[in-house]
Amino acid sequence: MTANDYILETSGLTKEFAGFVAVDNVNLRVRRGTIHALIGPNGAGKTTCFNLLTKFLIPSRGHIAFNGKDITGTRPADIANLGLVRSFQISAVFPHLTGLENVRVALQRRHGSSFDFWRSKSVLDVFNDRARQLLDDVGLSDFAETTALEMPYGRKRALEIATTLALDPEMLLLDEPMAGMGHEDIDKIAALIKRVSANRTILMVEHNLNVVSDLSDAITVLTRGRVLAEGNYQELTNDQRVKEAYLGAAHA
Missing domain, CATH: 3.40.50.300 (P-loop containing nucleotide triphosphate hydrolases)
Structure with a gap:
């Protein structure tokens, strides 16, 4: 070895x-x-x-x-x-953003465009396909438009893993x-x-x-x-x- x-x-x-x-x-x-x-x-x-x-x-x-x-x-x-990326013990997602929006924010960070969060929706749309793919990977396709606050606890943890995977660790x-x-x-x-x-x-x-x-x-x-x-x-x-x-x- x-x-x-x-x-x-x-x-x-x-x-x-x-x-x-x-x-x-x-x-x-x-x-x-x-x-x-x-x-x-x-x-x-x-x-x-x-x-x-x-x-x-x-x-x-x-x-x-x-x-x-x-x-x-x-x-x-x-x-x-x-x-090397860490997922925290307490769910670390934005509670008032949807599943799709949470993953898009993480994807923006990965691509070095964190301030696009405050810009027009069209700027964020370039991340939609990858965000939906990540949601599908963690079994959250049906929760793309659900806010994290409304998700059951286990689904919220799955969303956290999706946002972590968005950083491509x-x-x-x-x-x-x-x-x-x-x-x-x-x-x-x-x-x-x-x-x-x-x-x-x-x-x-x-x-x-x-x-x-x-x-x-x-x-x-x-x-x-x-x-x-x-x-x-x-x-x-x-x-x-x-x-x-x-x-x-x-x-x-």
Whole structure:
């Protein structure tokens, strides 16, 4: 296996807050073209790790590389332009815009024309075909003219993924994509994640272990800010350390 097989790597990644170590010397390697899950009990440092990867937090120590390029000092917007894009835990769409309008705004950003938002409708129409295609990709063709505010929760999360895909990411970071969902929505979003992973890499934080077992090629378990174990789901369910720290408690 060569270094080129890994799209995202961290070395000694550490984040301290006033003496409290939230992420402690994390070495993470995500293989290109896989779905990689980051799991662990509450307070394990998963979301802090995500914030470090996308530069919403600055590491206290350590390095981050994306496609072999050191991005430790790179700004969040520039990281997105490199192809590493994050979808947030809380749905981040414009509530009073329609599904089509939300995706068009994201497409404008991708094409560097963010101020076209305030210009005539005809300027935006050039994005319509691609926006409708993205809505169709996430199963929202019937919601193109529905405002995000009116959409069921699961559909709103699908719309968020569509707006993220509009940025044409090579790697997608999903922060608890199933949070707050019922079984039906979970099944739909899990199927959607599987579909959109066909030509990109996904790193996700997820508490739902059924989803993790069904979707993930590899799993990293964090506890108290450190990597406890790595492997596939079957390997980790047989790891006594993981049972004690996380899986055992979750199934108790």
